[in-house]
Amino acid sequence: xxxxxxxxxxxxxxxxxxxxxxxxxxxxxxxxxxxxxxxxxxxxxxxxxxxxxxxxxxxxxxxxxxxxxxxxxxxxxxxxxxxxxxxxxxxxxxxxxxxxxxxxxxxxxxxxxxxxxxxxxxxxxxxxxxxxxxxxxxxxxxxxxxxxxxxxxxxxxxxxxxxxxxxxxxxxxxxxxxxxxxxxxxx
Numbered sequence: 009x010x011x012x013x014x015x016x017x018x019x020x021x022x023x024x025x026x027x028x029x030x031x032x033x034x035x036x037x038x039x040x041x042x043x044x045x046x047x048x049x050x051x052x053x054x055x056x057x058x059x060x061x062x063x064x065x066x067x068x069x070x071x072x073x074x075x076x077x078x079x080x081x082x083x084x085x086x087x088x089x090x091x092x093x094x095x096x097x098x099x100x101x102x103x104x105x106x107x108x109x110x111x112x113x114x115x116x117x118x119x120x121x122x123x124x125x126x127x128x129x130x131x132x133x134x135x136x137x138x139x140x141x142x143x144x145x146x147x148x149x150x151x152x153x154x155x156x157x158x159x160x161x162x163x164x165x166x167x168x169x170x171x172x173x174x175x176x177x178x179x180x181x182x183x184x185x186x187x188x189x190x191x192x193x194x195x
Contacts (some may be wrong), residue, residue, distance in 0.1 A: 035101025045153075047089040050080075052095045061101035062108055068101040074109070078116050080123045089153045090121065126154050127164055135163050141165075157189045 054091050058067040078092040078187050096110040129152070133144040139156035 012105075015099065029108070032124060045088045047091040048083050048086065050092050052092060052094045054094060056097055056110070059097075059099050059108075059110065061099075061104055061106065062102045063104045063106055064101065066101060066103060067100040068108070070097045071100040072097060073108065076112065077121070078123050079121055079126065079127065081153055084151075087153060089155070102153055122154070122156060122160075126156065128151075130156055130161050131164050131168075134161060 009115045056070065057075055058069045073095055074097075075093055075095045078094065080090045080092050080094065082089045092115070092155070094112060098107060098109050100107050114124075120127070126148070130144060130148060132154060133139050133147060134141065136138065137144075139147060141161045144161055145156055145158040
């Protein structure tokens with residue numbers, strides 16, 4: 009009887025040459041909230057001893073400091089979400105009796121939890137790429153490690169990507185008191 013021997017096949021792999029962004033790693037399906045990656049905290053300070061009052065222009069001293077938390081596009085190398093903690097100052101103008109905060113409008117819209125980068129990317133995914141809201145929400149988490157609920161995406165798209173801005177200047181859209189009374193009397 010003859011013994012069968014296996015021949016050893018050696019293959020040469022390309023050493024240290026990468027094509028594309030890197031090795032593909034499939035996304036891990038998280039079963040528990042505790043398994044989610046911890047966010048990378050980025051701390052910024054936007055505080056000043058005094059700022060000019062927006063109403064009268066006089067210097068207003070700092071009254072308080074606040075910390076605002078914003079969610080930004082994640083760190084792709086580490087696969088972690090990124091959270092910005094911005095400490096800003098609130099000032100009080102004594103002659104005007106007016107409180108005002110440090111301007112953070114370059115980072116995020118007022119009362120918004122997400123940075124403008126997240127907001128513009130999300131609106132672009134839905135409008136330019138034509139993704140449905142749920143798919144765009146999943147795309148933001150999978151590729152950018154930022155979780156945005158699909159209902160929030162829908163609100164941003166319907167508002168044109170702008171939050172907190174009124175379409176008619178200072179007036180709210182609608183009938184108003186006079187229009188409402190005319191409709192009521194017209195019955």
